[in-house]
Amino acid sequence: ADKFKICWSIYVGWMPWALADNSGIVKKWADKYDIEIEVVQINDYIESINQYTAGAFDACTMTNMDALTIPAAGGVDSTALIIGDFSNGNDGIVLKGTDNLKDIKGQNVNLVELSVSHYLLARALESVDMTEADVKVVNTSDADMVAVYGTDDVTSVVTWNPLLSEITAMPNSYQVFDSADIPGEVIDILLINTETLAANPALGKALVGAWYETMALMEGDSPEAIAARTFLAEASGTDLAGYDAQLDSTEMFYTPQQALELNNSKTLMETMESVAEFSFKHGLLGDGAPDAGFIGIETPTGVFGSPDNIKLRFDPTYMQHAADGKL
Amino acid sequence: MKRLINAAPSRVSAMALGILPFVLLLIIYSMGSDARLEVNPNDKLLPSFAQMGDAIQRMAFEPSKRTGEYLFWQDTLSSLTRLGMGMLIAASLGLVIGLSTGALPLARAGFSPLVTVISLVPPLALLPILFIVFGLGEVSKVALIAIGITPAIAREIQRRTEEIPSEQIVKAQTLGANTAQIFSRVLLPQLLPRLIDSVRLTMGSGWLFLISAEAIASTDGLGYRIFLVRRYMSMDVILPYVFWITLLAFLLDLLLRLANKRLFPWYQ
Amino acid sequence: MKRLINAAPSRVSAMALGILPFVLLLIIYSMGSDARLEVNPNDKLLPSFAQMGDAIQRMAFEPSKRTGEYLFWQDTLSSLTRLGMGMLIAASLGLVIGLSTGALPLARAGFSPLVTVISLVPPLALLPILFIVFGLGEVSKVALIAIGITPAIAREIQRRTEEIPSEQIVKAQTLGANTAQIFSRVLLPQLLPRLIDSVRLTMGSGWLFLISAEAIASTDGLGYRIFLVRRYMSMDVILPYVFWITLLAFLLDLLLRLANKRLFPWYQ
């Protein structure tokens, strides 16, 4: 049987892969299509994407923005196999001592530079007619964000859960902007190598099948679902309440239909355009990129950018199979 | 009154003096902790000893709900295995390289500059490449330790080899020894205790590399756990883990020191 | 034929032998790079030398579009400043502590165990506390280096102080010297070159701590840039930066070695 490797890192929307792997669901689906799938957890998110980009994995979890700026910009033709969720408050901007986003002017903002946090900040500033030039961005590692926030010289941070909820729980802290204000723009996907997928449709089917079975298992209040989420909570280093809180600010697509709705909508295209523009402005599309459309992005509603250089594809085929119950 | 430089404490007061700073540290810590918890009972930076005790109890003596393992011991085992393997490889490679460059003029000419340059490269900066080359499994973590430590050990062993009086090499030759015999009977046995010493010296960097590697790609290990709970700033787990690492480092050092004494009675 | 252990290359062939491995490495790299770029011209893992040259050109000789600074030099300056300050603090503290514990029996009894234990603590694991205590600015980066390096230097200086023959201390006393004079005239001057040596030895760890600190919270610096561009896997920037760090480390080492030779003609 053909062997494949996928990787994921610790984040609320990707945790289900831990369950899928641990409960044997992945194996079950792999067996069904007579392939082997190895699921690998990688602690460091960026490292997981780099590994995927370098070819060490066939598929990997990441956000839409990182999918564009790392693998796609690195020349790896990739397909969004599963749209798992979008961040609906999971990423946010926190200020100390004020609940007004405008007060951010002139402050040092601690965030992981060039990540979705950076993008969120850019969108937030736009909403109050400011630009990045109005603040000073300080690159800060995500693992240390909570500790850093405790110091006096840090007055504003942009980060994601679970760090976000740790930070907002601290006194005198106000979440002034979050991803719920730009719904559907920060999307968590399972990205797969287009060539591999084309050559091995069985892999796509097995992964999608496993994913939605896992989704079904963890949704709701049945004892099985509670047990499943407790398992995920512990795997991400928190407890059930903590994990459920993270889920609350995540728009999980428990069914393929929900995911398809976003995938096939016009908004996806607009979102990707805005992401591409942001990325281009920050030099993330590579030095050869003359404009934001240098890398072509294919969506069901059309192609953004150069049609000759399509490297990122939103392809609903396999999710559609799942929706149609044809797996 | 004696001059300060001549004033030596008795054995008992020396012990007391040695313990004093630790006691002071503990007192300062609990005062700081109390003060912060007073203001904000949910403060996580300086947990009380009771909170740390709870955390240890949970990690070390209750099976994980998720996997049924005792996380603390599982982490310890994984980390020690990686560290041990990495140091073992580094020591073996370092010995071979250092012995050759130290004893063979031809090897020295060929490899000494390379080893010097490699020893200056910061291995952390090369992590991405390392992970690509060695994959993300145990190999890459062991490899980071090995790559980080080998040049240091190789250079130390080279220096030590050069320190062995050339008289001994000449003497061995006048007794008819060939190069292989000089290596196996004269140089190697004399370098083993020095190798252990140099493993002891580089063990600190070994821990650093281990923790860094586990932070990036791992699913267990002491470094992994620290970085995992760092997102929630669970200092009640981090501090006991740091203490435990310190203790392990101390015990390993002690073990190696004793081994050296026992195995090589002629050394020092 | 001479025995291998006696076969020494001539000066010229020694040079050639020394360069050979570097040339081989370069060849292997370009073969690997070509192979990958052949398959995917946008591949980022092993950039060609031309790509790296472009990246350097962009970073070092063209002002940044965003800030108007020459990033490469800005990074270098920041990192060297932090490293220099950190090492300076570590050296000063290490000297004071090591000299006291090495020469004064009372100080040894009181602090030697503490220094030993602290030297075993992995400082990376304590970063959060460090940030709280020192804030996020330059101080915490310098502090991480200082905290990471000081115990190693202190222990080394203690050892070296103990190595100074006690005959000298006795002799100074028979010449009427008090403790302060023994410190300032006999011990301190003899320890300075050893301090420089031990700074050289610990410089590697210094770079490690610097890179780690810059990776965590910074707006410039060599480590910052490497970890930032790691986000989009720009190995064409990372590799020249690593090379540059290696070169800087080499130059710093050379500088310290020459300073030692020049300043302390009596040393070795």
Add this chain to the structure above:
Amino acid sequence: MIAIDNVNKTYGDNVVLERVSASVQEGEFVTLVGASGCGKSTFLKMLLGTEVPSSGSLLLDGEPIPNEPDSSRGIVFQQYSVFPHMTVLANVLAARGFLQPGITGRLWGKKRAQALGDAKALLLEVGLEHALNKYPHELSGGMRQRLAIAQALLDQPRILLLDEPFGALDPGIRADMHKLVLRLWKQHRLTVFMVTHDLQEAFHLGTRLWVFDKIRHDPDAPQAWGATITYDLSVTEVGVDEYQKMQEDLGQPIPPFSLVS
């Protein structure tokens, strides 16, 4: 001047010296010989003040000997007696500087000029006038010991302790050193204690010779008994026979005249 009364010295179970008694007048040149490890250096250390007797008394001018080294008692060891990081001149100057109170013991102005003069005169006396700016590692072994002696003498100690000062020197160089020591001893009116392994040297230099040895010996517990002064001789009184007997006792070679003449 020095009164040694029933001094014992033990390290734990190891009895090193036992019931040592003697008294020494100002200006005597006492040479100490004895087997290796019998406690000669330990005895010197007690005179110096870095070790104290386990029992018994050691009086200098009727007072107990200070339990720390000070400038009344100079010392030269077999090695490491000079400061390697100072030039020859600085080594000797330091000896004067250390007499100042203060933290650095550096000399300034008139005092420095005075000390410079004294130091140079002394270095001339020991024959190092051409090496003033050399570092000890640039000197031969013999020159290093000359420097150590000059340094020890600058502050005019009353007592000079020498622990095998020429043990590491070639025989050829020793003769010069002997001349030097004898000259300085007379000139500076020193009381000298000198440990040596070389009986010839001991006879040649000393006015008085002490042999340290164990009188009691337990083969099962060699550490149970200590050494004491077994011979205390005025050197001028010794005859050829006695000399040769001692030489055989100490196992030293017979001079080659019997072979060649």
Add this chain to the structure above:
Amino acid sequence: MIAIDNVNKTYGDNVVLERVSASVQEGEFVTLVGASGCGKSTFLKMLLGTEVPSSGSLLLDGEPIPNEPDSSRGIVFQQYSVFPHMTVLANVLAARGFLQPGITGRLWGKKRAQALGDAKALLLEVGLEHALNKYPHELSGGMRQRLAIAQALLDQPRILLLDEPFGALDPGIRADMHKLVLRLWKQHRLTVFMVTHDLQEAFHLGTRLWVFDKIRHDPDAPQAWGATITYDLSVTEVGVDEYQKMQEDLGQPIPPFSLVS
């Protein structure tokens, strides 16, 4: 047996030895004396094969001396001549093992038993039979040199080179070592070259004495001329006067008889 013909040795500009010529018969005991740094050790190294003459020829039985050490020429240095990580017995056994081909040079079975017998016999001869399982650091300096000699002799070399073998020993211990060396020399029919600083020793042990010295000397360029053999004496011929003159030349002390008799 050994023919030295017009040998020169230079290190860069430094001329160490110049026009050295001599021939030595099997069984001679040659002692070499001379000022420090005049090239005695260098000469020994050429005999050993670790240095080669810059010009001239050095023949052993008519063949050029091999340019590497081998088991035909044993050596004992002043220090470091034994392996510190082996016991006394293992040190001597290693000498036999190294004659084996192979990587480890360990002995097994009958060969080992044979070697064990030989080694023990030799160690008995040098008086180390009670210290078979001690490590060198547990031995006194004299015992260590005995061990070095035993080790060098196990493989029956034809030539034994000694570079100040007793330089670091106490005079008391030397006498015993002299007896030992003379006995072994006769018993094993060795040709011995021994460097020493001690003229007495040189006379006592050697059948032939070489003095190395410079004949030409340029005070402005002390390295421009090298040393050569200035005296080549058959020891038994030397009279008291000549001895005393040489002693003064080398600056060595007059024995104390003039003082005490």
